[in-house]
Amino acid sequence: MNFLRTLLVRREAGIAVMIVLFCLAVGAVKPQFLSLDQLRIILLLTPLIMIAAMGQMMVIVARHVDLSIGSTLGFSAMVSGMLYRFDVDWFGFDVPWWTGIPVSVVVGALLGFGNGVLIQLFRLPAIIVTLGTLSLYRGLTFIISNAKQIDRQWIPSEIKGLSQTSPFTFPEFLPIVGKFNIPWIVILAFGIAILAYLFLMHTRMGRQIYAIGSNPVAAPLRGINVTQVNLAVFTISGALAGLAGIMYASRWGFVNPSNTGNGFEFQVIAAVVIGGVSINGGVGTVLGTVLGVLLLGCVAAALPLLGIPGTSQAAIYGAVILLALLIDRTVRRQGIVSLKRVRP
């Protein structure tokens, strides 16, 4: 019981309960929502957001925000896409299929580092700088690609396969779980979440991110190199957006200069904030962020299944985000237990 109680007073409990209630409510109307098949659909909706949300979460915990990730995703994906498209023209040979993964991560990291440098060098607020680079990086994507899409045929089948194949599949003869599999891309996203957890909880720099976010004035007095940590945070955010970029190519099989990553920052920031990460910095957990991403995935999968017309889906999606934030705020101080306490 003690364990259960500790679990319930955690702030993540609120959002976990919301996910369960939401899924049960949808399942009551559409029983097929509570199937393994739907679970796979939901899991496949979330990996890009989850990967980028880990970086965004660190940025927000450090009391900044990174609005540029959608364009960073687009630019990194485009660089890799062009590498696949023009490798023979440029180098005279076909690059190995996995080349895009390190390339996108490094390109993303460089763009993120660029954000960090601008913010530190000019002492400008992150929201202003990344609003600028949101446009700048998108514009550069148009320029390098000559505004041309990289089509499906150029993305290596191994890259596309990461979204479809799985390292393991339950045998077909098993009831319920038979044929169920979790694609590589989902496993990768959860792997990144575990790495983010280890980094934030068990490394000196991870703890310093929280310290800076809690009190940016006191942090340097405690011997923290704020410049270094901020640069690291934006570089990580960029690198993860870059990884999400090559995963976009995997999931959707193309890279488009204007669509790829467009509006992505809003989904990611919404997931992070729903996950209980405070925009005032210093507060937030990997578990909460993962749950925030999953809640958004559940909502996105449920709306069309419920047959809600396209015209109302955006409004309902937005309302669910606000509702989740309101409930989170209510349970924030003492966890879910406070909801049960009867006031005299």
Place this chain on the structure above:
Amino acid sequence: MLKKSLLIGLAAGFAMVTGALAADPIKIVYIGKNTGNPYFDSITGGFEDACEKLGCEFEFVAPATAEATSQIPFIEAQIQRGVNVIGIAPNSPDALNQVLDAAKAKGILVLTVNGDLVGNESHRDATILPVDFTKTGPNQIELTGSLIGYEGEIAILSATTEAPDQNTWIAAMNETLKNDPKYAKMTLVATVYGDDQPEKSTTEMEALLANYPNLKAVIAPTTVGIAAAAQVVQSRGIADKVAVTGLGLPSEMRDFIKDGTVKAFQLWSPYNEGWLAVHFALGLLDGSIKNEVGNTFEVENLGTIKIEEKNAMNTQAELTTFDINNIDDFNF
């Protein structure tokens, strides 16, 4: 009408005078809906090739997003630049009226290409459309029927709810299903909208499969939608149960055709729209073509083109169907 002819004559005369004085080539610009849209690469290719052959200067410009007003500054810039011909795929049927009138007042020939100013036709000189769009709906239903033996549940996966061309086609599909006894055993169970985003199109497609287990075919008359629907069917390995068809680009659909995920889909040749636009514009400017309803003229590779009601021209009569036999013949 007289005023229009006079203006065009004036424009032609002006072009000839300047041509004689400075030997300047005719400047043609095409303003697309948005940049990065592979569909417009193909139209642009037609413009480029025709200009290379006939000798004119061509430029493609487009705003970053396909919004109603985002094309206005581009049109203004081209008026300033002094182009002779503006071709445009309008993002709105009425938001561009004023600026297009300003262009026409300067003697610039204004053509809408691949989409028209429905209800505001007087603000452009002529329109070039790939096919008679009233044929799109019936053609798509016939193709779908042929894929499923004219029997079973079908659904439509569209782009956005307010897209005028999509709604015209969907209305025509409904009409065809209702009125033609050939399709009496086909039932349209749902029309959903993927907003031309891969994520949203995919979730809508998955929801269709979950909600309608007996679904036989999905028609996606939009390039993003058909690719997303095909990907869902491919990853689930249900191509033999659910037929995906619609309007798509051969360059985006080639892999799906080759692995059997999609048996057939349709489109027209966007390339020919650019090709026709240049031939028509240069013909008007040198006086060999008169922009009057009912007139006809010859265009290399396209045959005889007739100027229909409201000064509209089509590059082809019916939609082209792409399948495993001809997919490699098309490079757009």
